[in-house]
Amino acid sequence: MAVKKVIRMGDPRLLKVTEPVTEFNTVALSKLVNDLLDTVAKHDGAGLAAPQIGINKRVVVFGLEANPRYPEEESIPTTVLINPVIEALDEQMEAGWEGCLSVPGLRGLVPRYRHIRYSGFDQFGTKIEREVNDFHARVVQHECDHLDGILYPQRMSDMCQFGFEEELEKAAEAESER
Numbered sequence: 001m002a003v004k005k006v007i008r009m010g011d012p013r014l015l016k017v018t019e020p021v022t023e024f025n026t027v028a029l030s031k032l033v034n035d036l037l038d039t040v041a042k043h044d045g046a047g048l049a050a051p052q053i054g055i056n057k058r059v060v061v062f063g064l065e066a067n068p069r070y071p072e073e074e075s076i077p078t079t080v081l082i083n084p085v086i087e088a089l090d091e092q093m094e095a096g097w098e099g100c101l102s103v104p105g106l107r108g109l110v111p112r113y114r115h116i117r118y119s120g121f122d123q124f125g126t127k128i129e130r131e132v133n134d135f136h137a138r139v140v141q142h143e144c145d146h147l148d149g150i151l152y153p154q155r156m157s158d159m160c161q162f163g164f165e166e167e168l169e170k171a172a173e174a175e176s177e178r
Helices: 027-042 134-146 165-176
Strands: 047-049 059-064 076-088 093-100 103-113 115-121 127-133 162-164
Touching: 027 047, 027 059, 027 076, 047 134, 059 134, 076 134, 093 134, 103 134, 103 165, 115 134, 127 134, 162 165
Parallel strands: none
Antiparallel strands: 047 059, 059 076, 076 115, 093 103, 103 162, 115 127
16 A cells, blocks of 8 residues: 555654554555555564554554564564454563664664463454464564553663664674674
8 A cells, every 4th residue: 555654752642552443344444454564564674553653553563574674583474463462471581682663773672571372353353363482472562562652662671771773783793802
């Protein structure tokens, strides 16, 4: 359909709790899903939530094949997830580096549950339920946080682990040379 502008941290729309979708298989929902998929593809993202394009609905899309932003990560099937529910399947958390299209150029070390179950619906109202681990679990938690008005820096426990991508890369290179 169309590539939309991704709104950035500081825009108050990113801090709102979104409204559930009540009607499936509609033209408007199909357009929203296509706009999200086109926009995330244009930016080589792993996922995108409706609030990031200014839409106050509980809709996320995510998926990953070969992606230059995440060259080491496992693939994730392209998924449309509406009205999601996430359940941690154990208490084990892992810190991992995250970025966000709404927080461009920055990365931070964010703790997330390693093993989750998520459920919801696709755009046609078909039930989705999966148990996932590691990067897939991280992506789902990150995108679903957007639906509750949470950006990844709000999940960080150590702001010393937050910075511009190129500065963090320089620091990592300097550290590896020691």
